[in-house]
Amino acid sequence: MSFTPVIPFGGYTGWKFLAKTRAAQQEAFFTSAPQQREEAYFRERIGSIGSAEALVADRRLLSVALGAFGLGDDINNRYFVRKVLEDGTLDPDALANKLADKRYLELSKAFGFGDYAVPRTRLSDFADRILEGYRMRRFEAVIGEQNPQMRFALNAERELGAIATRSISDDAKWFNVLGSPPLREVFQVAFGLPSAFVSIDLDRQVSVLKDRARRFLGSSGVVQFADPAKVENLVRLYLLRSETRGFGAGYSASTAALTLLQNGDASGGLLSRRI
Structure with a gap:
């Protein structure tokens, strides 16, 4: 079952309504079938991903990875995303360090493809940390579709x-x-x-x-x-x-x-x- 947010008003009145109902609406979204499927797929596959090339080749994994940092609109810019990830963050000349939008820096740092011999995707708690960010930003995105x-x-x-x-x-x-x-x-x-x-x-x-x-x-x-x-x-x-x-x-x-x-x-x- 999919989730449809309830925002009956716009402006600050709508914001106050959302504040009162947010916990219940978030729970409904987090437990919705589409969200659960995406999270399960990410948990199952991300540990086997050892390179930026492999990540961008899997659209569903990439969607979660980018969504966790509010970069979902870049889903089709695979070459650019791969470059950001492969450059890492330790070199001052790395692409992520040159971009004004620091969400790319956080993305590259989180995955560690360009910074470490063993990427952070291998860590036991990696999926949990990425999915926490993805879950909240996806909720925000669904709310944003209405307002x-x-x-x-x-x-x-x-x-x-x-x-x-x-x-x-x-x-x-x-x-x-x-x-x-x-x-x-x-x-x-x-x-x-x-x-x-x-x-x-x-x-x-x-x-x-x-x-x-x-x-x-x-x-x-x-x-x-x-x-x-x-x-x-x-x-x-x-x-x-x-x-x-x-x-x-x-x-x-x-x-x-x-x-x-x-x-x-x-x-x-x-x-x-x-x-």
Whole structure:
């Protein structure tokens, strides 16, 4: 029996409904026949996979592997995925280290094909760890089929706490946020930033995010998101803004970005550079 999520409302009202029913809906999804079949197939086969070539050759295994890191859209980019996996992560010139989207780095690190003589697929608890991530992200994806904003919100709720508690500088944490397309989307919408925001210098992007975080959430640091209440505040702002999103309407991308750069932004001119 397949699973169909129940989300009768959109926006923040829908989010609150999902919060109340999430445990029951997750249980129904995790125990659904299609999900159980995919998990059983992965458990049975993954221990025999010793190379990136073998993994990308099995579409069902690859689907779970990519899905566990939110990279399911790459299922047909087998050469690219194989390159990411075979390069590993230890060499600074490895492909995963050069990509802005750090989900590829986590994927390559998790499988270890390019880093170790014996890949991590041979470890006894490997299937459990990958399936834990796959299970949660698949639930988010199914929710997203009905309401994409809910999927982004669920992703933010899951990822932000982990980033907030990492032992790295605050700027590095903001770079981690910018390196995650789903998180970037949540912050851009929540903070009223145009799509052309991505075209400005990364250091300036961080400065803007810090300023907007201080203005809307009371603190400029990513560490605040170790507090679930702060994540909830961000999600609420994101969902409310999603319903009324219109920043830059009627303008070209470059015009919208220039408007942002010239509006003062309470940032002391940090965004005065033309693009």
